[in-house]
Amino acid sequence: MDHMILEVGLAIALIAGAGLLSSRLRFSVIPFYILIGMAVGPHALELWHFDFRFIQSAPLIEFMGRIGVLFLLFYLGLEFSVGRLIKSGKSIVKGGSIYIGINFTLGLMLGWIAGFPWAEVLVIAGITTISSSAIVAKVLVDLKRTANPETEMVLGITMFEDVFLAVYISILSGLVLSNSSSFGGVMLTAVIALGFMLLVLYLGRKAIPLLNRVLNIRSNELFGLVIFAMLFLVAGFSETIHVAEAIGALLIGLVLAETDHAKRIEHLIMPFRDFFGAIFFFSFGLTIDPMALGGAIWLSLVAVLITLVGNFAAGMLAGANAGLSVKASINIGFTIMGRGEFSIIMANLAKAGGLMPVLQSFAALYVLIMAILGPLLSKESKHIYKFLDKFFKFKDTAKNKKIKAATQD
Structure with missing residues (x-):
């Protein structure tokens, strides 16, 4: 314990350095956080005469990483309220269904063909299906595409993914974390998880007038304490009934997004999301043995290939x-290609359920590749379109000609 503060300080300094490097290179920061964690983790060798392996502070950093997941999902819920999801429109529902259907099916096929048990197959499908909201948002802002015609569809698909994620993790956590060996017991746990999610959303919406009055607090200190209490209590209770704590955070975020205080809550949470979210990716890197990644290389490369195909097809169809x-349409497929926090959450769920350790290595390598490849392809989408147009001679309808002109960079 003598060096706990020093180790935590060093971890934060390394995270900050990784962030500065990614900013200088104008690249997604997520792979840099993971890589620096891998470089200084318990499996790393001593560098020069210094030991950066965070022996004493590892449990604390891991716990701070768990808090990071809560803030990431809570903020996401605040951004996409239940009301906005309902008003998204049929086209977004269709586009999201197309995207999830194609990528999830390909993920299931990958796990099944690779010969994994059914639980591992479900985790692999989850890892390869859900895109990173953090990377998607960063790509849209960095490439100045927030006003593009396709951006509404991109954001709609990410919202649809969030709904799918909430349902899928609720079911998967019940299946993976359940101690019951019988099919009936496992399904009961899954039903309880889904029932809890729907109950929180229903009661939360009914309680909006009450929440508006309760949160009408002038003191920022007391306001923050009340919000944090709600976040951690709901997330903590979720874990006790085999619902991932991250989903509890997402649910309370969706509910509070309907209140009159949503903007104030976002302003309060944003610094905590950024700080603890960075520690989350760093802490994930600490758990990865770089020497063990070799066992997941081929699985990761095949997963990257099918993700490229699946995203391109889904973008074109949506x-x-x-x-x-x-x-x-090409922009849609490339923009939502990056994988990040949700894939890692799936891998952590597999770890908590005692599934095959290779899933951790697979998730780490897959996320690293996709977090780099996704933004890169998005940036070069204009040139990719021109290259493909030479061979396929795309013919946009008259309805689309104005849209096509508007999307020219």
């Missing part, structure tokens, strides 16, 4: 269904 141009 864009066509919404009446967007071919170029805009």
